[in-house]
Amino acid sequence: MEENVINQSKDITIVEILDRVLNKGVVITGDIVISVAEIDLVYVGLKLLVTSVETMQEKRLTIVKPDQEKK
């Protein structure tokens, strides 16, 4: 049970990180930029997010701290 919660928290953290670094922040486009494809990563992120949040039932208020999960 505890392991499940930890795994789901980790999944959510990864999704939240990917959502931010791929979709948010300063956007620079145009000729000066060499772009990279991002679609596959975004797809994986959304799928994982729905799976993780919909199965997280053990705790009512869940606080996921990225500082801890990224180590």
Added chain:
Amino acid sequence: MKKIIYAILSTNQSHTDISDLMNGMKGIMGADIYALSFNDISIAVSDFTSSKDLTNRELAIDFAGVIEALSQQVTLLPVRFGTFIKTDEIVQQLLINHYDSFLKNLQKVENKCEFGLKVLCDYETFSHKISAQAAAVEVQPSEYFSTNTIHTNYLLEKIKINKLEDSLFTYVDQLIEDISLQLTQINPDSKYKKMVTNSILLDAVFLVEKNKKDEFIQAISSFEQQHDALQFLVTGSWPPYSFVDIVIE
């Protein structure tokens, strides 16, 4: 050699020598990070020589780790992952050309951090609850059809679903209003996305002063205790990814 950009940094902080800060700091693929500066703003970059495909999550997470580490030291604007620029000179020019915009955004997020909040529900249970509470969801066939046709039941079902969605949106609007009220003392900037999926009623982000982090978590925790049917998922704190309003074309 191309450069990968991590973040725009405010270096107008007396305790911070930007070169010292970045001394020894590694970026993705182990490259040294360095700063290109103009006045009191810098851009954190590193060289990128590999031809390896960048679309994998490990590199994206490493990239986020660099931004997180920098954000512990200075106010910054994260740059979207995968932003490569050809030369230092072009990066420098970018900084000069968009200095005002960078400065304005840096001032907006100074000494602040971001929290995410997702409000979740069990859709089946929750929609029944909303239906039971909202008379507006009731559909009287006589209001819509004078006679029965083979399509009547199908259309009535569709109308009922639409009314339920309207009621859910109304509920979420009220939820947003209540959350805003709950956070009045903390007064964060906020952005809300409603009904992201059936189970995710609300996907919100808040820009909170760093010295009010605990207060924010406590306020959401208290609010959650008043809403038995919902689950609250708080993430953070994050660098202010969602409150950067700069698109350079």
